[in-house]
Amino acid sequence: MLDELRPWSGLLSDRKRRPGYEAYAADWEGRIGAFLQFAPERPAGADAAPAGASLDARGDFLGVPFAVKDNIAVEGFRMTCGSRILENFRVPYTATCVRRLQGRGALVVGKTNLDEFAMGSSCDNSALGRSSNPYDPVRVTGGSSGGSAAAVAAGVVPFALGTDTGGSVRQPASFCGVYGLKPSYGAVSRFGLAAYASSLEGAGVLARSVDIVEAVFRSMCGEDPLDQTSAASGRSLLAEDGPPRSVGLIKGLGGLDAEAEAAYRDALRALEDSGLRLVELDLPLLDYVLPAYYTIATAEASANLARYTGIAYGRRAAEAENPADLVRRSRTEGFGDEVKLRILLGTFVLRSGFQDRYYLKAQEIRRAIRDELAEALRRVDLIALPVFPTLAFPHGDTGMDQFQQKMADKFTCTANVAGLPALAVPTGLSKGLPTGIQLMAAAFREDRLFACARSLAPLYPVPEPPSFSQEFLK
Amino acid sequence: MDKRDHSCEAKKLREARSQSGASLEEELSIAAELAYLDLSELERRAFAESVGRMLEFFATMDGFPAQREVPYEGRGEAVPRGANRLRPDRRVPFLGADLIEAAAQREEHLVSIPNIL
Secondary structure, three states, X not given: OOHHHXXXXXXXXXXXXXXXXXXXXXXXXXXXOOEEEXXXXXXEOOOOOOOOOXXXXXXXXXXXXXXXXXXXXXXXXXXXXXXXXXXXXXXXXXXXXXXXXXXXXXXXXXXXXXXXXXXXXXXOOOOOOOOXXXXXXXXXXXXXXXXXXXXXXXXXXXXXXXXXOOOOOHHHHHHXXXXXXXXXXXXXXXXXXOOOOOOOOOEEEEEOOHHHHHHHHHHHEXXXXXXXXXXXXXXXXXXXXXXXXXXXXXXXXXXXXXXXXXXXXXHHHXXXXXXXXXXXXXXXXXXXXXXXXXXXXXXXXXXXXXXXXXOOOOOOOOOOOOHHHHHHHHHXXXXXXHHHHHHHHHHHHHOOOOOHHHHHHHHHHHHHHHHHXXXXXXXXXXXXXXXXXXXXXXXXXXXXXXXXXXXXXXXXXXXXXXXXXXXXXXXXXXXXXXXXXXXXXXOOOHHHHHHHHXXXXXXXXXXXXXXXXXXXXX | OOHHHHHHHHHHHHHHHHHHOOOHHHHHHHHHHHOOOOOOHHHXXXXXXXXXHHHHHHHHHHHOOOOOOOOOOOOOOOOOOOOOOOOXXXXXXXXXXXXXXXXXXXXXXXXXXXXXX
């Protein structure tokens, strides 16, 4: 077990320490609303470890609490996806990524808030609650894994799971000043994730230390017979070939506000000071990544969310004229505006007569971008990017509108389109708000991300929000 | 791609739309029907604006250079050149009257299905 996890072990069953922990969590929860469900008195996992597993195999996270984004299945908890359509849905099974952590002794202490069906970059699209940034509650957590990021930043859990379809782990991690890993596509089983855009998304990790991120990732990854897209265990998931030596910077990146730009430039200097050679990369096809990403994401969303009919599970309209009417009313009442927009857009781009222009074009672009990035990542060990064009923005109309938020995904969605691993690394505070940089590596080279993040860690201690404390651990 | 290219593509999209004779709101109504969503008049207008904005943005993909075509020689007719391999638009019909009649539990003309979870 990592030294920094030891104080967390057994916390929930410790009669002396648990009341202090619950009081601390309740105090934060009243201000940031990170959780949709929080149940330290009945965590999920105590009985989930495989029978006969040795204590060593179970011990990495024995008795350590963690939080799970509420679009990942955990038996014993509801899985709402932040949507009215699943508000009371109690899931009868557990996602593989969670089960693997439970198998090593970790305990799910709660489910965290998210933008409805993970569609958004602020967490304000949740139909079931509002989450706020621990550094400034008038600002958003980022999203869609905003609740997970806020809970980790506030020190309520040592780590949390999120999902990342276009930046949904990395952007809230950066807004809240913690590490956020989006693994390679296929590295971690997607079994048990509520599908939004199946070819882009995956489970990720948020934590206040890169060591914890790596330990959680290594515990979750590997082939899963329940997910045919999971990678075979023989792949180089655990490969290491020494520290990275070069990092690529993409030519012509723009659109950052002053604080984000300054933080990005400062982080590049830190990378250079740590001994990495900076190499400028010309990647012209990245101009097309965002429209291709949203075309594919919405097309897949329209298909994946067709399963919510109100018939077998989830919200069902009280009255209907016939089965088709029941489905229509259930969906109309159950989905929020952003989800409806993406379903409509996805249905539109898949309509006959429009498929070639949008969906098939986007797939061509996706292939070309993958090839371009694969070539670039043969020349350099890593690529450094900003995470988001701004720092955490205010809630509501004074912040960014939904279209602006989509346009701002341009730095993060590249890794999803290409299936590459990427890590958001916290780089301190600017005007009291967290800043961060994003590192991207070749597929299944997460080891390079961790090595580079470790080299930056002494320069950028993870910040602490006001009233942060871990006294309850003593 | 600069802003001038973007607006040029958007103009082309608007022209293509007006040539087809269908307004975006009409096209959106078809999409809503396919997606089993009811839209009020107000919602239809609001979504048409948002969808239109996104489609104009998607039109920037038209600037992407055409890729080399996959050679079809020797591949027979299994994948006819230019064939649209995605299904045409159609709503999958729900249960027919005969199936509803045969259901174990019914309430009037509806099949009664317990909420199992």
